[in-house]
Amino acid sequence: MRHSKRTHCRCRGHKRCLSLSDAPCKKNMRVCSVDGNENYVRRLFCMGIIKGQDISVIRKSGEKEAVIIESNGSKFAIDYNLCENIEVEEETADNDSEK
Amino acid sequence: MKASYTIALAGNPNCGKTTLFNALTGSNQHVGNYPGVTVEKKEGILSINKNKIKIIDLPGMYDLKAHSPEEEVAREVLENSSPDLIVSIVDSSSIERNLFLTSQLMELGVPILVVLNMTDAAEKKGISIKPENLSKAMNVSIVKTIGHKCKGVDTLKSTIFSICEKHNKGLDELNIAKKEQKDISPAKRYAIIKEWISQSVVFEKTEKISFSEKLDSVLTHSFWGVIIFLGLMYIVFTLVFVFGAPFMNWIEYFFAWLSGVILSVWPVSFSPLLKSLIIDGVIGGVGGVIVFLPNILLLFLAIAFLEGTGYMSRVAYVMDRFMNKINLHGKSIVPMLLGFGCSVPAIMATRTLESKQERLTTMMVVPLMSCGARLTIYALIIPAFFPTNLQGPMLLIMYVIGILVAVVAAKILRKTIFKGDSVPFIIELPDYRVPTIKSLFIEMWNQGKEYLKKAGTLILAISIILWVLISFPKIQNYSQNYSNKIQTIQSSTLEQSIKSVQIQDLNKQKQEEILSNTYAGRMGKWIEPAIKPLGFDWKIGTALIGALTAKEMFVAQLGIVNSVGEADENSIPLRDKLKEQYSGLVAFCIMLFCLISSPCVATFAVTKRESNSWVFASVQFFGLTVIAYLITFIVYQVGSVL
Numbered sequence: 001m002r003h004s005k006r007t008h009c010r011c012r013g014h015k016r017c018l019s020l021s022d023a024p025c026k027k028n029m030r031v032c033s034v035d036g037n038e039n040y041v042r043r044l045f046c047m048g049i050i051k052g053q054d055i056s057v058i059r060k061s062g063e064k065e066a067v068i069i070e071s072n073g074s075k076f077a078i079d080y081n082l083c084e085n086i087e088v089e090e091e092t093a094d095n096d097s098e099k
Numbered sequence: 100m101k102a103s104y105t106i107a108l109a110g111n112p113n114c115g116k117t118t119l120f121n122a123l124t125g126s127n128q129h130v131g132n133y134p135g136v137t138v139e140k141k142e143g144i145l146s147i148n149k150n151k152i153k154i155i156d157l158p159g160m161y162d163l164k165a166h167s168p169e170e171e172v173a174r175e176v177l178e179n180s181s182p183d184l185i186v187s188i189v190d191s192s193s194i195e196r197n198l199f200l201t202s203q204l205m206e207l208g209v210p211i212l213v214v215l216n217m218t219d220a221a222e223k224k225g226i227s228i229k230p231e232n233l234s235k236a237m238n239v240s241i242v243k244t245i246g247h248k249c250k251g252v253d254t255l256k257s258t259i260f261s262i263c264e265k266h267n268k269g270l271d272e273l274n275i276a277k278k279e280q281k282d283i284s285p286a287k288r289y290a291i292i293k294e295w296i297s298q299s300v301v302f303e304k305t306e307k308i309s310f311s312e313k314l315d316s317v318l319t320h321s322f323w324g325v326i327i328f329l330g331l332m333y334i335v336f337t338l339v340f341v342f343g344a345p346f347m348n349w350i351e352y353f354f355a356w357l358s359g360v361i362l363s364v365w366p367v368s369f370s371p372l373l374k375s376l377i378i379d380g381v382i383g384g385v386g387g388v389i390v391f392l393p394n395i396l397l398l399f400l401a402i403a404f405l406e407g408t409g410y411m412s413r414v415a416y417v418m419d420r421f422m423n424k425i426n427l428h429g430k431s432i433v434p435m436l437l438g439f440g441c442s443v444p445a446i447m448a449t450r451t452l453e454s455k456q457e458r459l460t461t462m463m464v465v466p467l468m469s470c471g472a473r474l475t476i477y478a479l480i481i482p483a484f485f486p487t488n489l490q491g492p493m494l495l496i497m498y499v500i501g502i503l504v505a506v507v508a509a510k511i512l513r514k515t516i517f518k519g520d521s522v523p524f525i526i527e528l529p530d531y532r533v534p535t536i537k538s539l540f541i542e543m544w545n546q547g548k549e550y551l552k553k554a555g556t557l558i559l560a561i562s563i564i565l566w567v568l569i570s571f572p573k574i575q576n577y578s579q580n581y582s583n584k585i586q587t588i589q590s591s592t593l594e595q596s597i598k599s600v601q602i603q604d605l606n607k608q609k610q611e612e613i614l615s616n617t618y619a620g621r622m623g624k625w626i627e628p629a630i631k632p633l634g635f636d637w638k639i640g641t642a643l644i645g646a647l648t649a650k651e652m653f654v655a656q657l658g659i660v661n662s663v664g665e666a667d668e669n670s671i672p673l674r675d676k677l678k679e680q681y682s683g684l685v686a687f688c689i690m691l692f693c694l695i696s697s698p699c700v701a702t703f704a705v706t707k708r709e710s711n712s713w714v715f716a717s718v719q720f721f722g723l724t725v726i727a728y729l730i731t732f733i734v735y736q737v738g739s740v741l
Binding site for chain 2: 043
């Protein structure tokens with residue numbers, strides 16, 4: 001289940017969007033889109049990882065390894081491949097108003 | 100008396116369902132601080148106003164659409180067993196996410212009661228909830244609780260009863276579901292939840308770094324996390340041994356004293372057979388197993404502590420990359436760690452794994468995690484053959500060998516029989532909590548009680564059977580006249596020290612002849628050629644047969660074999676007898692074989708049930724024995740040459 005790196009997100013063509021696996025640690029981000037296998041997308045939704053949700057990466061262990069994220073007050077360890085399918089953007093005053 | 104109503108406790112994993120279940124029913128079900136502690140439904144009775152209400156505690160789930168076997172159990176009960184009331188338990192510190200499942204439960208057409216649990220944890224995170232407003236918005240009854248402090252439990256009990264009564268009388272409009280709302284997209288569902296909480300929940304942003312975050316910065320570190328995990332394991336095993344030793348000795352002395360008292364008061368001419376049954380069969384067998392109760396209690400105390408703190412999820416994360424290397428899921432480490440306690444719950448804990456192949460592989464290798472019953476074998480052998488400073492490391496080596504064999508076996512299984520893609524790793528990391536002393540001791544006592552129950556039933560019964568096998572038939576004609584020979588030596592002019600050595604030697608030969616003539620002796624002699632290349636004699640062979648029922652039986656059987664016909668006021672402890680008979684290499688080989696070989700019958704049965712296959716259970720049973728034989732053979736043969 002490997003994916004090639006994308007340079008722009010699928011949600012609205014934003015250049016500023018990046019996959020969660022590339023997001024910097026301890027920075028407040030916001031979920032733009034979640035895609036990939038239907039079952040896992042649903043599981044992520046049920047865990048509260050959904051478009052518009054605040055999210056931040058707490059720890060990255062190493063290359064292509066599970067990532068610890070915090071979303072909605074809960075911490076999860078998530079597979080690297082799933083993180084690649086979660087598009088996020090940095091939280092700014094601009095997109096705060098969109099929320 | 101039949102229960103008037105049935106209610107189901109449902110909610111996300113680790114939201115405190117079992118803690119509330121225990122508080123409502125007075126049960127002592129196992130609780131822990133990680134997702135997936137409960138993997139099967141548990142039932143209990145709540146008595147209120149002379150009414151009995153059946154309460155079903157369900158495994159945690161994020162979604163009504165089940166992903167793993169334990170979620171399937173919960174979904175099955177909710178959708179097919181039509182409870183009178185669903186109590187949706189919500190972790191208030193993650194209210195938005197938890198209400199996702201609640202919103203689905205509200206569509207099942209069953210009255211619902213929402214419990215806002217862990218409100219203390221929510222307040223710490225700056226989340227304040229107005230239950231009245233939320234109740235109005237959701238159009239359901241809401242109760243606030245703090246499960247582990249039993250706060251709000253009385254209100255919860257009375258609310259459950261009043262809703263059940265109202266429902267029974269057809270007055271339950273407030274809590275009845277709207278069936279037409281099924282198939283709402285998750286986004287729409289979250290929009291509804293946002294609307295519910297907009298007027299009832301206030302989130303204050305806290306900049307303070309929590310204790311959990313500080314601890315996580317070390318415990319989930321890619322390097323230090325692993326070192327700390329290994330260090331903790333080492334400390335646990337060493338402490339189990341070091342702290343357990345004095346208690347073990349006391350119990351050992353107690354049984355020796357008890358045997359002495361029985362011998363001294365027993366009339367000489369009165370039923371020597373009954374005396375042998377009590378002293379050799381019951382005290383030698385059951386007493387030999389009870390001696391290790393302190394180690395077992397300490398081991399389960401340590402496991403309960405690790406489970407209660409929230410560390411298990413971190414271990415799953417830290418070990419995920421290593422587990423990936425053997426094509427297993429990070430979550431597989433949790434059943435494996437539980438396997439250090441007992442393989443039966445550990446195999447059941449594999450239900451949290453979504454992939455069938457990963458689940459079966461984990462199930463197959465869990466018995467290689469050295470369980471508490473095997474600890475009794477190490478606790479017997481290690482102090483007898485290894486100096487004090489090497490006892491802790493030796494114990495750790497045994498556990499490490501089990502893990503290494505499991506790693507290799509898992510890798511091979513995933514490449515051959517259980518091929519298939521890995522399921523992506525997702526696990527919730529709960530906040531750390533200090534487990535209450537009460538919960539730790541309840542858990543320890545529950546496990547201790549099970550151990551004593553096993554000693555008083557299964558082990559007692561098998562000890563008696565083994566005593567019969569080792570006591571009958573009685574020998575009629577000896578190969579030589581021992582009494583005459585002993586008399587000749589006594590009347591000779593030899594030095595006293597030489598005399599006693601020769602007499603001792605003759606007594607040993609006589610004893611050996613008596614034992615080898617018995618049913619167990621014949622059986623042992625029959626299998627001896629097969630186990631001789633491993634350095635084992637027929638006595639170890641019979642003990643290994645006994646260990647098929649329960650691993651503790653190995654110790655019990657050795658106790659019986661070595662005490663029959665020998666018990667007197669000067670009996671020496673079993674460990675000293677073993678030291679006289681076997682070398683250090685043989686002792687190590689015994690531990691190695693017991694570690695890797697077939698698990699007990701209970702593990703076989705639970706593997707059959709969980710895998711739904713006699714074939715897999717048999718492969719596990721016989722496959723592990725073959726691996727154990729090969730490895731022990733190599734170690735003994737190489738060790739003998741060196």
